[in-house]
Amino acid sequence: MTFILGLTGGIGSGKSAASQWFETQGIQVIDADIVAREIVKKGQPALAKIQKAFGDWVLLENGELNRRALRDYIFKEADARHQLEQITHPAIRTSIIQQLHAATSPYVILVSPLLFETNQHQLTQHTLLIDASEEVQLQRASTRDGQNIEQIRKIIAAQMPRRQKQAQADDRVLNDGHLEQLYAQLKPLHLQYLARSELS
Numbered sequence: 001m002t003f004i005l006g007l008t009g010g011i012g013s014g015k016s017a018a019s020q021w022f023e024t025q026g027i028q029v030i031d032a033d034i035v036a037r038e039i040v041k042k043g044q045p046a047l048a049k050i051q052k053a054f055g056d057w058v059l060l061e062n063g064e065l066n067r068r069a070l071r072d073y074i075f076k077e078a079d080a081r082h083q084l085e086q087i088t089h090p091a092i093r094t095s096i097i098q099q100l101h102a103a104t105s106p107y108v109i110l111v112s113p114l115l116f117e118t119n120q121h122q123l124t125q126h127t128l129l130i131d132a133s134e135e136v137q138l139q140r141a142s143t144r145d146g147q148n149i150e151q152i153r154k155i156i157a158a159q160m161p162r163r164q165k166q167a168q169a170d171d172r173v174l175n176d177g178h179l180e181q182l183y184a185q186l187k188p189l190h191l192q193y194l195a196r197s198e199l200s
C-alpha cells in the first residue's frame with residue numbers, strides 16, 4: 001500500500017505553500033477542501049441528498065448549490081450543520097479514499113485544515129503539522145484573502161488549538177520565516193517519507 005502522509009495546519013499556516021513544494025518533488029497532493037467542493041457540484045449524489053433534506057431553495061436557478069443560502073441557514077438552525085455533515089462527510093471520505101488509491105507517486109499527501117478534527121488522519125500513516133504563531137497566521141491569511149482580522153480570529157478559534165495539534169502530529173515544521181526556510185525543513189522530511197514509502 002502507498003505511504004499516505006496527512007498534512008495539516010491552521011488557516012494561513014502555510015499548508016498550500018508546503019503542498020506546492022511537495023508537488024515540485026513529484027508527490028501527488030489530495031486537498032480535502034477541493035474534494036469538499038467537488039462532491040456538491042451539480043449532478044453529484046450528495047447535492048441531491050442536500051436538496052432532499054433541506055428543500056429546493058438550496059439550489060440556484062442553474063442547478064448549482066446556493067452556498068450562501070445554505071451557510072446562512074446552518075448559522076441559524078442548530079441541527080442543520082450536523083445534518084449537512086452527515087451527508088457531506090461520508091461523500092468526502094469516499095472520494096478521498098478513491099483518489100488516494102488512484103495516486104501513482106512514491107507516496108501521497110492528504111492535505112486538510114481539519115485533518116484531526118474530522119478524523120481524516122485515520123486515512124493516513126503519518127502526520128505533518130505546518131505550524132505558525134497566531135500573529136503570523138493572522139497577517140498571512142488577511143493579506144491573502146482580504147478578510148479582516150476578526151473573521152480570521154473566529155476561524156482560528158473554531159479550529160483545534162495549536163498545542164493540541166502539536167501534540168497529535170508526528171512531525172512539525174515551524175513556518176515563521178522565509179519560504180526558503182520552510183523548504184529547507186521540508187527536504188529532510190521528504191527524504192524520510194521516500195525511504196518509508198520504499199518499505200511499505
Ligand code: ADP
Binds near residue numbers: 178
Ligand atoms: P494555508 O494553506 O495553511 O491557509 P498558505 O500556504 O495559503 O496557508 O499561506 C498563506 C499565505 O502566506 C499565502 O499567501 C502564502 O503564499 C503565504 N506564505 C506562506 N508561507 C510563507 C512564508 N514562509 N513566507 C512568506 N509568505 C508565506
